[in-house]
Amino acid sequence: KNEVEQSPQNLTAQEGEFITINCSYSVGISALHWLQQHPGGGIVSLFMLSSGKKKHGRLIATINIQEKHSSLHITASHPRDSAVYICAVSTDKLIFGTGTRLQVFP
Amino acid sequence: ETGVTQSPTHLIKTRGQQVTLRCSSQSGHNTVSWYQQALGQGPQFIFQYYREEENGRGNFPPRFSGLQFPNYSSELNVNALELDDSALYLCASSLTGGLGELFFGEGSRLTVL
Numbered sequence: 001k002n003e004v005e006q007s008p009q010n011l012t013a014q015e016g017e018f019i020t021i022n023c024s025y026s027v028g029i030s031a032l033h034w035l036q037q038h039p040g041g042g043i044v045s046l047f048m049l050s051s052g053k054k055k056h057g058r059l060i061a062t063i064n065i066q067e068k069h070s071s072l073h074i075t076a077s078h079p080r081d082s083a084v085y086i087c088a089v090s091t092d093k094l095i096f097g098t099g100t101r102l103q104v105f106p
Numbered sequence: 107e108t109g110v111t112q113s114p115t116h117l118i119k120t121r122g123q124q125v126t127l128r129c130s131s132q133s134g135h136n137t138v139s140w141y142q143q144a145l146g147q148g149p150q151f152i153f154q155y156y157r158e159e160e161n162g163r164g165n166f167p168p169r170f171s172g173l174q175f176p177n178y179s180s181e182l183n184v185n186a187l188e189l190d191d192s193a194l195y196l197c198a199s200s201l202t203g204g205l206g207e208l209f210f211g212e213g214s215r216l217t218v219l
Contacts, residue, residue, distance in 0.1 A: 044210070048206070048208075094208075099148050
């Protein structure tokens with residue numbers, strides 16, 4: 001069993017829909033990262049969380065340390081949000097989930 | 107633009123050869139970490155350098171080695187290349203020994219034939 005599990009693995013949505021991606025982990029962490037990876041490889045850090053909730057534009061990330069669970073929400077999704085979203089947790093190293101591939105259609 | 111640059115962007119090697127990949131970290135960042143991402147997989151942690159010392163390593167054999175220089179740039183060296191080493195190699199820089207936000211480079215795509 002992977003130490004970091006994401007769901008769903010693949011997600012398609014119509015433009016404007018509200019999207020949720022989930023991440024569960026089984027290890028003690030110092031922080032959790034949400035990352036975005038576009039085709040071609042480059043990774044962008046969206047959020048780093050150790051508690052509570054953060055918001056940036058249309059993106060919201062929450063974490064529940066007791067339940068070892070985090071969610072990434074995208075409000076009013078847009079085709080440019082299409083990417084792979086990766087959850088990663090910081091222990092003595094960074095452990096990545098396998099990613100959620102999101103496609104948003106006009 | 108994250109301020110993290112990697113070189114080369116693409117390269118092709120043959121089995122048994124050696125490769126060196128380079129990463130220039132964002133100004134002021136003292137920590138660089140390296141990751142291997144096989145096609146269709148999530149990244150896997152290779153190792154991390156903090157102030158020129160390796161301070162964390164994933165499950166990679168000793169033929170994967172690295173260096174961090176006084177200006178905090180870094181190299182990843184892979185000896186005796188195998189076909190399974192074909193992957194995207196990503197580096198990320200951060201402050202405070204890896205506890206801060208990560209800034210990734212665009213990656214170096216290695217193909218081993």
